[in-house]
Amino acid sequence: MERNEFIKSLGLGIALVCTGSCMTGCGSKGDDPTPAPGGGGGGGGSAGTKVNVDLGSQLLTVGAFLASGGVLFIRTATGNAASSFVATQASCPHQGGALNWVQASNVIQCSLHSSKYTTTGSIVAQPNDGGTTSALKVYALAVSGTTLTATIS
Numbered sequence: 132m133e134r135n136e137f138i139k140s141l142g143l144g145i146a147l148v149c150t151g152s153c154m155t156g157c158g159s160k161g162d163d164p165t166p167a168p169g170g171g172g173g174g175g176g177s178a179g180t181k182v183n184v185d186l187g188s189q190l191l192t193v194g195a196f197l198a199s200g201g202v203l204f205i206r207t208a209t210g211n212a213a214s215s216f217v218a219t220q221a222s223c224p225h226q227g228g229a230l231n232w233v234q235a236s237n238v239i240q241c242s243l244h245s246s247k248y249t250t251t252g253s254i255v256a257q258p259n260d261g262g263t264t265s266a267l268k269v270y271a272l273a274v275s276g277t278t279l280t281a282t283i284s
């Protein structure tokens with residue numbers, strides 16, 4: 132191979148490499164991430180998701196509550212039957228504030244704008260910022276041994 136031919140072939144190789152990397156760098160518009168539909172709303176996990184609580188160490192006394200996996204669990208009675216507990220969404224439908232159980236007044240209260248709900252999810256008090264909220268989602272519960280399971284719907 133002559134020196135001129137070698138240089139020409141080398142130049143062609145470099146040109147092909149540059150073109151390839153440019154095409155790769157540009158990518159395709161089909162790779163754009165798409166926002167997940169139905170996001171937000173404060174509902175926690177997706178429908179059908181199961182969230183467990185260990186009744187051997189959690190929710191031991193009437194009035195105890197905890198938020199886990201997007202679910203607010205509340206013990207409303209003694210015993211470990213499913214009917215001894217309530218499970219609702221853990222974040223407020225208004226603007227996503229954390230919900231807490233207030234045993235003294237038997238309501239679920241938002242920590243952000245103080246809206247209040249019953250254990251069936253009904254609204255007792257609207258947010259104190261002049262906004263409006265909607266009813267809470269209430270989830271089905273089951274007990275197996277010492278495991279309490281809520282199914283997000």
Ligand code: FES
Pocket residue numbers: 223224225226227228241242243244245246257258259264
């Ligand atoms: S976020 Fe709960 S009342 Fe506003």
